[in-house]
Amino acid sequence: MKRILLFIILTYFNPVWAQQKTNLTVEKIMRDPKWMGVSPENIRWGEFDGHIYFRWNPENLDYSPLYSITVRDQEPKRQEEDVTRSFTQQTQYNRSGNRAVYVKGGDIFIYDLKTRSEKQLTATIEEESKPQFNVREDVVFFKRENNLYSLSLINGELKQLTNFVKGSKKKGDAPKLSDQNQWLKENQLTLFDVLNDRKQKKHRADSLEELQRIKLLRELPIAENEIVRTIAASPNLQYIAYIKYSPAKDNRNTIVPNYVTESGYTEDIQTRNKVGEEQGATAAYLYKVKEDTVVRITTANLEGIKDIPAFYNDYPEKKDSLIKLDKDRAVNIAGIYWNPVGNKALITVYAQDHKDRWLTLLDLSTGALQMIDRQHDDAWIAGPGIGGSWGGENVGWIDDHQIYFQSEQTGYSHLYSMSVDSRVKKQLTKGRFEVQDLVLSKDKKTFYLTANKEHPGITHFYSMPVSGGTLQQITSMKGGNEVSLSPDEKWLAIRYSSSNRPWELYLQENRPGAKAKQITESRSAEFKAYPWRSPEVISFTNRHQDSVYARLYRPETPKKNSPAVIFVHGAGYLQNVHYWWSSYFREYMFHNLLTDLGYTVLDIDYTASAGYGRNHRTGIYRHMGGKDLSDQVDGAKLLVEKYQVNPKNIGIYGGSYGGFITLMALFTQPEVFTAGGALRSVTDWAHYNHGYTSNILNEPINDPKAYQQSSPINFAEGLRGHLLMCHGMVDVNVHFQDIVRLSQRLIELGKNNWELAVYPVEDHGFVEPSSWTDEYKRILKLFEEKLINE
Incomplete structure (x- = not known):
């Protein structure tokens, strides 16, 4: 009895000791995420009512109800759903x-x-x-x-x-008659004066109607297959610029069969086409309202419009052919931005080969575009706020003569301003960090921006005069700060998290030094019962002398055979080494489980990850599975040399891009990695989509070398370790066909140290807890059974 009382007393007065007795299991981790508690999301200010609205689910319902607070009343109150009808x-x-x-x-x-x-x-x-x-x-x-x-x-x-009209057929056009019927019609008009008189009157009436209609509103023709993508009127209503988009014709889409359906029949899902297919085209026009005329907006004057991308140096014959053609490169006209008075238009243009972004001014008399800034990259144009096929563009007018924009000219995405009259460009932010989000104040005097200035893995909210100067840090909490500025710009609604605590809503005055107040507490008691680790954020120098950041989980008592697992995040261009709550929260919890079992876990922001500037982003150009893979190998070396990991017991796993890297690791670095779990993996980049792949590898027909050296299916013969592959059968992102083709390759090569687990009802991102559980039980079993060398 005394021992029981002692246990109760110790448990009550030593909650940390009690927490450590809560063991993690795959089944517990991979349940419906609501078991953890549901963080607030979709946070927005009511434009005029002073409320902050957000979705939240503290009662663990089947959906997340709408809640709100005000600056004065900060207690969350549940709202009726019809409130959303009043949202602006x-x-x-x-x-x-x-x-x-x-x-x-x-x-x-x-x-x-x-x-x-x-x-x-x-x-x-x-x-x-x-x-x-x-x-x-x-x-x-x-x-x-x-x-x-x-x-x-x-x-x-x-x-x-405007009057956009499909096709060119005019009102009243009659079908063409055969010769016989045309003779009959003319004979009738000859015989009967009344018919001839009526025809003449109708012709005069139709002509008058047509004249009046044209006088009032010009028809702007669009073809049957065209889409009017953008319409932008000048604030003085003297000009209307518009962009038409013509989708590519005859492209072939991949069919994904869906086997488990309500009908009981296999149903086909029409999905995307593959990289290298013909791309749609944009055409832009300027309608001059007073003159009632339309001119085509032309890009022929742009600097570098005929440039041939540098990768063609590897293909001399193709380059010579392009030189002889002497053609303008295909471009996409993207954004149209009128200045406040409406006498100048800023237009953004992107090369379809992804190598250039032009900022241009529109000549209102001729429709020609005049370049005012060119950002060129031999790899591809991207980065926060820069636009292109990987994200939105932060571009606009400060006043009638000054614009602002972001550029990676210095190697990091920074903020610039320019006088469009003098063409003088001014860099407003500087340093080895990225401007990740941007808001111009209503009075056009202040920029509010989010940047990782303090550390690549910490974001803060800053203010700065539009003329430039010192960045004033407004938020102070170490981690991730997602800020929504109030309409009167006096308050901040902050969604904040740390590496071991999910997102919560905070409220803070919009001034440096103000303290943020926590509004919500979403974690469940069960979630709080386990002492979740804050992984150590480290950096190491890779073989190319670049700094690489990583999350490190170290066990208090390592297994006697000192195993380690390296996790590879997905998306390629994504950041997972930071001080906020990871979007890979299931993997984060799994890493805590592995650490409890005595594994050392390393999670690397390898070359091409987001948050580290242009060189890191483009380090994989024309060779996926190059520097991004060697970073994993260098990380394994670090584990052995600094953290006493057994070099014979290193595993690797990841999903999507992480699955691709896992395949490349098992196929090309068998002496480093003993076992790997490749989930929803790209196995052949020639079968992935155009928007992502053509940036990094160009197009297969133009740059086959890049695809040859980047696709795991070409290296499958190198498999020596133990490989687990998992894939959803209705994956409309990385198609199930990818893993089927690789499986056939492994069969033909006579490999027998691999297995494939399929998930019939899952898309790219799994939904069902049973699927998550099955997948991660297999991964854990793989490591427990194969990383056992003494």
């Missing part, structure tokens, strides 16, 4: 910031901030979008379906500004 979207303020137009429920509204009054401007079945004030602020123009409209705030007059 696409809000645009006038210059003084005292009026705003916005979309709500598909209609246009205007709000007066002084009188706190709202007025509905449209009430239609059609969806309206993208409202904006004209330069005099007496008209609101907006998009309805495929056209632009203007609405006078003085007399309520509604005008249609």
